[in-house]
Amino acid sequence: MIVAEQKPLEDIIRMVRPYKKVLLLGCGTCTTVCNAGGETEVAFLHDALRMAEARAGDGRREYSEATLKRQCDPEFLEHLTERVEGVDAVVSLACGTGVQALAERFADLPVFPGVNTSFIGMAVEWGVWDERCAACGDCRLEDTGGICPITRCTKGILNGPCAGPKKGHCEVSPDMECAWILIYRRLERLGQLERMRRYYPPRNFRPISRPRRIVGKAGLEARGSHGDVTA
Amino acid sequence: MATSLLEEKLLSGEFVVTTEIGPPKGADVSGVIHHVDLLKDMVDAINVTDHQSSVMRYPSLGACLLIKERGGEPVLQITCRDRNRLALQAEVLFAYSRGIQNILCLTGDSVDVGDHKDAKPVFDLDSVQLLRMIRTMESGVDMAGNQLAGAPKCCIGASVHPEADFMEAQLVKFDKKVEAGAQFFQTQGVFDLAAFRRFMQYASQFDVKILAGFIVLSSAGMARYMNSSVPGITVPQELIDELAAVEKGKGLAKGVEIAARFIRTIREEGLCHGVHIMAVGNESVVPELLAAAELVGVHR
Known part of the structure; x- marks a missing residue:
């Protein structure tokens, strides 16, 4: 899933300062799961903004709250049409895609990001998420024992470790395991070390020349989780 | 015919001595010139580091040109951190x-370990791919397969860490560098001769020249700093104790003594093909170290 973290409160205050009626808009998918932008965080942000304004003697703003199931789907955005009437600005707690989807749908409405979109990752323990996928468009996990060197090696190199690790950890952080040592150990365990001994040529960066587009309509009916449009 | 004076020396079977200088932080190259003049006739080649430890400095290529102008034999260090494949290829063409x-x-x-932590890390290629890139260019085409008007011809080397944290994975990389065409290796700093002997047992099966790298320690504090902050380097406690035991101001002399001791041993044992001396900021002591290591007059 996409992992994000809330922006510092002072940044959000700075963004909404010129506006009177502000909608705080959560997202019910990724940013809910990573505790950065769901219904709960919208309520917390609302309280935090109120308290900050009270302290600063600046209580002239009117906030409202809402959370969509997903901000990145145009279908869900339609449910907002009435909610945004009379609103001066929206602070979106969705990922960067959600913020942009809002901006595209509501041409006259200023939209601000309430979170920093960080990465695609997973929870490794309660409240801790680690990056696992760089969305490079050219997956090579079959050769690396299911451990991604592009994401988990700080240099994203393809032919084995650099000389930097100490005690199994990356030169940039004693908290980060060396991806290539992990890959070696896993391939050894699987009896597939020959995969690491192969030469891997330089990456092809064309799949990620930005912005990317995927067209996947062929033979698919609108159904399943992507087709059932319910708020 | 050998490609360069260094290649000629490597092929001669004689003991090879190289050292390195770090370019200045700024445009004043008088220090580089001073060190080049001091060292160029005492060693077989002088490396120039490429923004060592990711700290922005005068370019390696510029200092290599100074070495060349003053009659020395330069080794251009190129890292993949700051240039994509277009810039790396252009660098090789210009150097050649x-x-x-x-x-x-x-x-x-x-x-992240340097002084411009906000910079974009490039790493379009890795070291193995960089070696292959140069071999490809030597064949007369660039990485995209386009013809070059004038192909370079180089003597290429790589680095290996004989005391790496997880040697098995490091050796896989070493094999790939040999396969990619590396002719010589200058190792990371050697502090543990037992580990170096083990590495040489493995490496001696390949037709490549190994120059053992020695870092000249200047104090116990510097050794501790390297352990905490320099990627991959671990100075053993015995050496830190040895440095800590000398009176203040005598650390560098002790460091020279330690490095000389290591160099004499590896030469007596015929462990490898030469040495690479890294004085990290104390280049002026290299002549003294060469004398203490009985390497004066060994060079070309």
Whole structure:
């Protein structure tokens, strides 16, 4: 899933300062799961903004709250049409895609990001998420024992470790395991070390020349989780 | 015919001595010139580091040109940290066109360990791919397969860490560098001769020249700093104790003594093909170290 973290409160205050009626808009998918932008965080942000304004003697703003199931789907955005009437600005707690989807749908409405979109990752323990996928468009996990060197090696190199690790950890952080040592150990365990001994040529960066587009309509009916449009 | 003076020396079977200088932080190259003049006739080649430890400095290529102008034999260090494949290829073309043919191919330290931590890390290629890139260019085409008007010819080297944290994985990389065409290796700093002997048992099966790298320690504090902050390097406690036991101001002399002791041992045992001396900021002591290691007059 996409992992994000809330922006510092002072940044959000700075963004909404010129506006009177502000909608705080959560997202019910990724940013809910990573505790950065769901219904709960919208309520917390609302309280935090109120308290900050009270302290600063600046209580002239009117906030409202809402959370969509997903901000990145145009279908869900339609449910907002009435909610945004009379609103001066929206602070979106969705990922960067959600913020942009809002901006595209509501041409006259200023939209601000309430979170920093960080990465695609997973929870490794309660409240801790680690990056696992760089969305490079050219997956090579079959050769690396299911451990991604592009994401988990700080240099994203393809032919084995650099000389930097100490005690199994990356030169940039004693908290980060060396991806290539992990890959070696896993391939050894699987009896597939020959995969690491192969030469891997330089990456092809064309799949990620930005912005990317995927067209996947062929033979698919609108159904399943992507087709059932319910708020 | 050998590609460069360094290649000629490597092929001669004689003991090879190289050292390195770090370019200045700024445009004042008087220190580089001073060190080049001091060292160029005492060693077989002088490496120039490429933004060592990811700290922005005068370019390696510029200092290599100074070495060349003053009659020395430069080794251009190129890392993959700051340039994509277009810039890396252009760098090789430029170096070759100006008579710089020895190239040490490195991945490079992370941006995070340096002084421009906000910079974009490039790493379009890794060290193995960089070695292959140069071999491809020597065949007359660039990486995209386009013809070159004038192909470079280089003597290429790489780095290996005989005391790496997890040697098995490191040796896989070493094999790939040999396969990619590395002719010589300058190792990371050696502090543990037992580990170096084990590495040489493995490496001696390949037709490549190994120059053992020695870092000249200058104090116990510097050794501790390297352990905490320099990627991959671990100075053993015995050496830190040895440095800590000398009176203040005598650390560098002790460091020279330690390095000389190591160099004499590896030469007596015929462990490898030469040494690479890294004085990290104390280049002026290299002549003294060469004398203490009984390496004066060994060079070309």
